Amino acid sequence: MIFTVTAYYNFAKKLARQAHLKLGKVEIKKFLDGEIYARITEEVSNRNVYVIGASMPPSDNLVEFLLLINALKIAGARKITAIIPYLGYSRGDHIVKRGEAVSAKLIADILKCAGIDYLITVDIHSPRVVKFLKMPLINIRAQELLAHEILRSRKISKIMNRKDRVKKRIVIVAPDRGALPLAKRMAKIFQTDIAWMEKTRPRPDIASVSSLRGNVKDKIAIIVDDMIDTAGTIVGAFRLLKKAGSKEIIIAATHPIFAGPAISRLKKARIFKIFVTDTVPLTERQCFKKVKIVSVVPLIARVL
Numbered sequence: 001m002i003f004t005v006t007a008y009y010n011f012a013k014k015l016a017r018q019a020h021l022k023l024g025k026v027e028i029k030k031f032l033d034g035e036i037y038a039r040i041t042e043e044v045s046n047r048n049v050y051v052i053g054a055s056m057p058p059s060d061n062l063v064e065f066l067l068l069i070n071a072l073k074i075a076g077a078r079k080i081t082a083i084i085p086y087l088g089y090s091r092g093d094h095i096v097k098r099g100e101a102v103s104a105k106l107i108a109d110i111l112k113c114a115g116i117d118y119l120i121t122v123d124i125h126s127p128r129v130v131k132f133l134k135m136p137l138i139n140i141r142a143q144e145l146l147a148h149e150i151l152r153s154r155k156i157s158k159i160m161n162r163k164d165r166v167k168k169r170i171v172i173v174a175p176d177r178g179a180l181p182l183a184k185r186m187a188k189i190f191q192t193d194i195a196w197m198e199k200t201r202p203r204p205d206i207a208s209v210s211s212l213r214g215n216v217k218d219k220i221a222i223i224v225d226d227m228i229d230t231a232g233t234i235v236g237a238f239r240l241l242k243k244a245g246s247k248e249i250i251i252a253a254t255h256p257i258f259a260g261p262a263i264s265r266l267k268k269a270r271i272f273k274i275f276v277t278d279t280v281p282l283t284e285r286q287c288f289k290k291v292k293i294v295s296v297v298p299l300i301a302r303v304l
């Protein structure tokens with residue numbers, strides 16, 4: 001049986017269908033003071049259960065998730081496997097300035113303490129977060145899925161048909177050091193070279209991308225990252241690539257957070273196409289024409 005927080009109801013329905021699992025009934029209410037009430041209305045005693053949850057803002061998502069885990073635990077579930085498509089608060093995985101909280105460690109501790117036995121998630125932000133989690137987990141990689149979708153576009157498949165031309169025409173780009181392993185995975189699939197950049201954050205939510213290395217001139221550049229938040233990183237990388245003579249720019253990013261100015265920034269930039277997954281539920285406004293959403297549901301269903 002599979003349970004879910006409200007924000008992932010559609011995702012859960014899809015997953016339940018594909019994995020041939022029953023979607024467990026829950027009662028979620030909000031008290032007038034804003035506190036959340038959660039109750040599971042299914043028999044789970046001695047059963048293995050899945051619960052889809054989120055640790056991303058608003059913080060109600062996390063509270064609802066923790067209450068569901070708690071309710072399952074009290075009702076005697078044997079093994080609780082959490083499915084967290086996008087693990088929020090992961091970027092706070094080390095101290096940059098003295099006095100800061102390490103949010104990724106705190107969230108990992110809270111999840112463990114709530115009673116999760118096993119975790120399934122997608123493209124965890126960094127190896128540090130994996131260490132913090134201290135529980136058995138499956139970290140699904142979305143690069144193959146995104147690559148597969150990019151390869152379906154006519155422009156790219158035409159180039160790929162001429163193996164001798166791929167390196168001349170396509171380059172995979174990491175917009176910062178953190179994205180390098182993802183770019184390398186993607187480059188392996190495309191059998192081409194990578195280029196990379198340096199990124200600094202002079203202030204929170206402000207990205208400064210510079211020092212492009214690698215040959216991108218006259219090529220289609222595929223920028224790979226784990227997430228698009230305010231889109232500062234992507235747009236910074238886009239500008240640098242354009243300046244260096246890239247012909248066309250495609251984005252392949254796993255988690256479409258699309259916060260603050262992201263949509264207007266992405267719309268303004270002359271990006272050819274933005275490939276993302278459905279690990280974060282998007283509103284209609286956020287699904288604009290250039291955005292192609294590829295579902296991770298079949299990948300998750302396969303490991304259940």
Ligand code: R5P
Binds near residue numbers: 176179205
């Ligand atoms: C950072 O380390 C991440 O991998 C992303 O590059 C970053 O979070 C994207 O944020 P934004 O879209 O706000 O630049």
